[in-house]
Amino acid sequence: MKTIWKRELKGYFYSPVGYVFLGVFLTVSSVLFYMEILRQRSGDLPQFIGEMSYLWMLLSPVLTMRLLAEEKQKKTDQLLLTSPVSLPGIVIGKYLAAVTVLALAAALTGLFVLVVAIYGTVFPAELAVNYLGFVLQGCAFTAMDLFLSGCAGTPMVAAVLAFGANMLLWVMDLLVNAVQAGWAAEALRFISLYQRNEAFLMGQLSFAGILYDLSFAAVFLVLTIAHLEQRRVR
Amino acid sequence: MIELKHVTKKYGTVTALEDVSFRVEKGQTVGLLGRNGAGKTTALNVLTGYFPPTAGDVLLDGMSLREHPRECKRRIGYLPERPPLYDEMTVTEYLDFVCELREVAANARKKHIQEILELCGLEEHRHRLLGHLSKGYRQRTGIAQALCGSPDALILDEPTAGLDPAQTVETRALIRALGKERTILLSSHILSEVQQICTHAVILKNGKVARAMALDAREAETQLRVTAAGDGKRIQKALRETEWVEKAEIVGTGPDGAVTFRVSGKRPEGNPAEQVFMKMTEKGIPLRELREEQDSLEEIFLKDTE
Numbered sequence: 001m002k003t004i005w006k007r008e009l010k011g012y013f014y015s016p017v018g019y020v021f022l023g024v025f026l027t028v029s030s031v032l033f034y035m036e037i038l039r040q041r042s043g044d045l046p047q048f049i050g051e052m053s054y055l056w057m058l059l060s061p062v063l064t065m066r067l068l069a070e071e072k073q074k075k076t077d078q079l080l081l082t083s084p085v086s087l088p089g090i091v092i093g094k095y096l097a098a099v100t101v102l103a104l105a106a107a108l109t110g111l112f113v114l115v116v117a118i119y120g121t122v123f124p125a126e127l128a129v130n131y132l133g134f135v136l137q138g139c140a141f142t143a144m145d146l147f148l149s150g151c152a153g154t155p156m157v158a159a160v161l162a163f164g165a166n167m168l169l170w171v172m173d174l175l176v177n178a179v180q181a182g183w184a185a186e187a188l189r190f191i192s193l194y195q196r197n198e199a200f201l202m203g204q205l206s207f208a209g210i211l212y213d214l215s216f217a218a219v220f221l222v223l224t225i226a227h228l229e230q231r232r233v234r
Numbered sequence: 235m236i237e238l239k240h241v242t243k244k245y246g247t248v249t250a251l252e253d254v255s256f257r258v259e260k261g262q263t264v265g266l267l268g269r270n271g272a273g274k275t276t277a278l279n280v281l282t283g284y285f286p287p288t289a290g291d292v293l294l295d296g297m298s299l300r301e302h303p304r305e306c307k308r309r310i311g312y313l314p315e316r317p318p319l320y321d322e323m324t325v326t327e328y329l330d331f332v333c334e335l336r337e338v339a340a341n342a343r344k345k346h347i348q349e350i351l352e353l354c355g356l357e358e359h360r361h362r363l364l365g366h367l368s369k370g371y372r373q374r375t376g377i378a379q380a381l382c383g384s385p386d387a388l389i390l391d392e393p394t395a396g397l398d399p400a401q402t403v404e405t406r407a408l409i410r411a412l413g414k415e416r417t418i419l420l421s422s423h424i425l426s427e428v429q430q431i432c433t434h435a436v437i438l439k440n441g442k443v444a445r446a447m448a449l450d451a452r453e454a455e456t457q458l459r460v461t462a463a464g465d466g467k468r469i470q471k472a473l474r475e476t477e478w479v480e481k482a483e484i485v486g487t488g489p490d491g492a493v494t495f496r497v498s499g500k501r502p503e504g505n506p507a508e509q510v511f512m513k514m515t516e517k518g519i520p521l522r523e524l525r526e527e528q529d530s531l532e533e534i535f536l537k538d539t540e
Contacts, residue, residue, distance in 0.1 A: 003334040007320075014322040079318035079379065082282040083335040084304045232285040234245065 004085065004093025005100070008067065012101050021062045025055055025105045033112045043120035045113065046201045049130045052109065053197060056102075056138040057170055061162035063098045064145035068228070069158035081232070091225050095146055102138045106131060126203035133200020136213035137193055141166060143217035147224040169193055235260050236281065236387055236417060241290035243276050243441075250276040251287070251441045258387075258434075263413040265428030265449075266421040268438035269539050274421040275315060277438065278391050281419070282312040294387065308336065311385035315392050317376025321365030325356055325375055328364055329382060336383030346382070354378040354408065370401035377408065388412060390420040394427060406431055425531045435531070437538045444538040449531070456501040459485075459494065460510060461523035466493040472517040476510050478502035492522050 012018030029052050036048045068091075071077040080090050116122055145162035152158035173194040179185045189195045196213065199206035236258040243251040251273045258264045268274050280287045283299055283306065292299040292306070299306040320328060329347045338346055351357045354374045359367065364375060373393065380388055393409060394402045409431055412418065422428050428435055429449060437445045456478065462469045466484055473482040473495060480499035487493050502509065507524055514521050 003331065006334075007331050011320070011322065074318075075314065075316050076318040076320060078279075078284055078312070078314045079332070080335070082284050082307060082310070082312045083332075084307045084337060085335060086304070 001085070001089040001093040001096075004080070004090050005096045008094050008097030009100055011066075012063075012097070015066075017062060017066065018101055021059055021101060022105055022108070024062075025059055026108060028055055029109055029112070033115075037112070037116060043116050043122070045116060045122065045127060046130050046203070048112070049134050050197070050201045053134055053137050053194070054170075056141045057166040058163075060102075060138065060141040060145045060166060061159040063101060064142060064149045064162060065155040065159040066149070067094045067098065067146055068150040068224070069152040069155045073154050087228055087232075088225050091146070091150075091221060091228065095143060095221060098142045098146065099139055102142060103135060106135050106138070123203070129200055129203050129205050132205075133197045133209060133213075136200075136210060137197050140193055140213045140216040140220075141169075143220035143224075147220040147227070150224045150227050235293075235295055236419060237293040238277065238281065239291050239293060241277070241280055241287045241292065243273075243280055243285075244288045249441055251280065253290070254438070254441070254443055255290075256436050256443055256446050258417055258419050260386075260417050262434055263409075263418040263420070263432045264434045264436060265432035266419060266436050266438065267423075267425065267428060267535055268421075268444075272438040272539070273441040274438060275391055276441075278312070278314075278389050278419070278421060282310055282389050283307050284312075284314075308383060309386050311380030311382070311388045313373075313376045313380045313388070313390045313393060315395065317372050318379070319364040319372060319375060321363065323364055324361050325351070325364065325367075325378075326360045328375065329378060332379045332382040336385075338383050346384070350378045350381050353381070353411075355404070370397055370404070373397060373401070373405060374408070377405070377412075381412075385416075387417040387419070390418065392422060393420055394422070394424065402427075425535055429531050437535060439539045445534065447534075456499060456506045457527045458497045458507060458510060459523065459525050459527045460497050460514075460521070461488070461492050461494040462514060463490070463492045463520045463522060468517075469493055469514075469519055470495065472513055472519055473497055473510065476513045478506055478509065488522075494523070496527070 012021070032051050033048060036042065036044065036051060071080065081087070113122060113127065144165060148161040148165060149155075149158040152161055169192065172188050173192045176185055176188045176192060176195060179188060193213070193216070196206070196209045199209050238254050238256055241251055241254045242249065254273070254277060266274050266277060279285055281292050283292075283303055286300065294306045294309050297306055320331075323331065326347060329350060330343060333343045333346060351360055354377055356371065356374055356378060359371055364372065367375065377390070377393065380390070390409065394405050397405060406427060409418065409420065413431065420431070432449055434446070434448050436443060460473065466487070470482050470484070473479055478499045478501070479497050482495050482497045485494050485496045497510065507526060511521065511524060
């Protein structure tokens with residue numbers, strides 16, 4: 001697993017993918033920082049982090065599109081599947097590599113926090129909870145998109161599928177307030193990753209939220225392993 | 235030792251392999267032959283654990299691949315039809331990654347990679363990106379990765395496919411050198427290649443084993459076609475009295491009473507046809523025809539797969 005994690009992590013930076021992901025993420029988050037914090041002379045970091053969380057929806061497919069689809073397309077999966085590494089080890093290694101780059105992107109936004117800390121006030125405990133929700137949400141998106149990369153035949157198809165699925169989750173979030181039927185709104189609220197993040201943005205350490213995000217990721221990782229195993233047996 | 239035991243592999247309703255069993259003994263180099271779609275690549279993929287068989291099992295030194303996948307996979311090096319290379323890595327980075335995958339100890343890795351680079355003639359290209367290598371060197375790197383972790387058995391799927399003549403000769407020489415210390419199973423369409431490299435051959439037809447044979451033994455056997463006039467039993471007796479002859483079968487009788495035999499046995503030191511001629515002369519049997527008859531691998535292949 002560690003071997004796969006290391007290779008994938010290096011792979012992000014051997015190719016332009018890692019640089020594109022970090023570059024776009026930091027460029028867009030800089031624009032958001034300017035609009036939400038600098039221009040308005042505000043120290044409202046939770047608002048800023050909440051808006052940054054939409055970037056996972058847009059950029060998570062960039063991180064996951066190659067992970068499994070390209071192995072299948074280029075038949076390099078033959079090397080991995082005939083080596084002594086287990087299938088769960090391969091999937092988890094790849095997932096952790098994507099999460100590492102995602103965490104690196106989140107860590108780099110610490111520069112913005114530093115600016116606010118110099119010119120204003122930062123509440124470290126609240127900020128830590130904000131960031132926890134932010135990263136967990138990214139982990140959940142990444143797991144779902146990794147599963148779709150395993151289902152797709154090429155990285156491009158994987159990216160389109162992942163982007164579509166991420167958009168669907170976002171649309172579900174928009175529907176929460178529009179749906180009239182109470183039970184339907186409740187169901188959508190329960191499923192929505194964005195609604196789950198609300199508590200974290202308010203500085204509340206929500207164990208239900210942590211459990212939901214981790215379970216969401218775990219379910220998709222298990223589905224990925226099961227799908228790949230099924231493909232081998234077929 | 236590698237053994238396929240009653241292996242069946244189905245893709246949906248299509249049966250790619252049906253009750254396939256054969257063994258590759260330690261130190262043998264075995265060629266897996268068959269027409270397109272005969273199940274060669276499927277057999278190799280099952281053997282290397284790329285996918286499991288629908289029924290049956292693969293044994294490596296008596297150990298079940300189904301029950302001990304990790305142990306078994308450590309003992310096999312596999313070169314698929316298309317070498318599994320990451321174009322963005324250099325040759326050394328790639329081999330280092332494969333060594334790590336195959337659990338080669340970190341302190342032994344550098345020396346091990348150096349030995350593999352030397353063996354495969356890749357030293358000069360060690361820092362080149364895999365994506366920039368020619369087809370021949372990509373194939374060599376594919377063989378090099380199969381050697382990582384010093385596996386006892388090498389499985390090579392069409393190792394010379396698509397190479398130019400010079401590269402083909404080099405790759406064959408490399409495989410021959412590797413075969414001195416390892417068990418090798420390779421698939422190929424090129425029968426002359428199998429003849430040159432392999433000690434044994436297994437011919438697949440429609441997912442079944444049509445024949446498994448020793449190529450050395452075929453070389454060591456002599457077969458003659460003898461036609462002589464006279465009593466068939468007398469001629470047969472005379473033929474069997476010839477020192478090297480083990481079998482003398484009647485294959486036909488001519489309208490003039492001449493009888494034709496297929497005579498076979500271990501190749502003697504002298505000329506086998508001359509010895510038969512001398513025996514017939516000694517017994518006073520008039521010979522009509524005497525010629526050496528040897529089924530080439532091509533003939534055997536065509537007979538078995540038609």
